[in-house]
Amino acid sequence: MNELPTEAGRSEEKAEPERKKPDHDQEDAINKVFADFEIAYHNQFYKAFPNDGAKFRAKKFWLNKLRRFSPAQIIRASEELTSTQKFLPTLADMVETCRRDIALFGLPPVRRAYEEACLAPAPKADYDWSHEAVYLAGSAAGWSLLASEPESVSYPQFEYHYLDLCRQVVEGAELKAERPVPLPEHARTELSAAELRKRLRKMRKELGL
Structure with missing residues (x-):
């Protein structure tokens, strides 16, 4: 299986200073994604990428479109898709799954x-x-x-x-829950003067005073 070009293979390519270029880890991530897809979607994969040339061009295209995501996000997206989809994921599926990635924000699945x-x-x-x-x-x-x-x-x-x-x-929101404030263990209840007199009369009556 053709891998993405190495440093030597990229030496003749024209630089694109205005755009974020993929790094080696992203290239490794894309190679892993395609290797996993090949195993998980065997026949579908070979139908979509019938030869090494088609697979190589697809890898370069995917790498360019996914360059804004970290290698970890790309791999997690691939793992999620291969675990949940019966059909070969598209580039749009990968982009959407990367966007939904929440682990980097400390959010559990x-x-x-x-x-x-x-x-x-x-x-x-x-x-x-x-x-x-x-x-x-x-x-x-x-x-x-x-x-x-x-x-x-x-x-x-x-x-x-x-x-x-x-x-x-x-999207950048800071969540803050309004937690109920517990009452002190010995919360005091202030009685009105009328209620206090009423309780005193009741107590005297019970005591026969």
């Missing part, structure tokens, strides 16, 4: 976030969440729903709110 929200002990506000988005998604979906409804009902609700929060984080 949806499934892990859902399990964390369901299993976190009460009081939820005091739990040490992996990310604020998990708490907010659980709160939006409803803690009682997560605790009482089957996964077929609760998971879609949680997923909807969580992915919306993830989108906000990726």
Whole structure:
């Protein structure tokens, strides 16, 4: 299988100073993506790239279009697609999956976030969440729903709110949950003068005074 050009092979190419050029790690990532696609989508892959020339041109094109993403994002996107898609992913699929990548923002995958929200002990506000988005998604979906409804009902609700929060984080929003402030252990309740007199009369009556 043809690999992308090495340093020597690139020496004759014209430089493009105005554009971010892919680095070696990105080239390695694209090579890995195509190798994984070849294994996962065997016949579909050979139909799309019937010879080394077609595969080489596709790699260069994909590398150019994906250069704004990190190698880690590219590889994670490939792993997600090969795990979830029955058909050979397109470049558009890769771009969209890279954009949805949330791991770089400290956000756990949806499934892990859902399990964390369901299993976190009460009081939820005091739990040490992996990310604020998990708490907010659980709160939006409803803690009682997560605790009482089957996964077929609760998971879609949680997923909807969580992915919306993830989108906000990726776009630069800072999430901040309004946590309820607990009352002091010995909270004092001030009684009105009338209520105090009423209680005194009741006490005297009970004591026969």
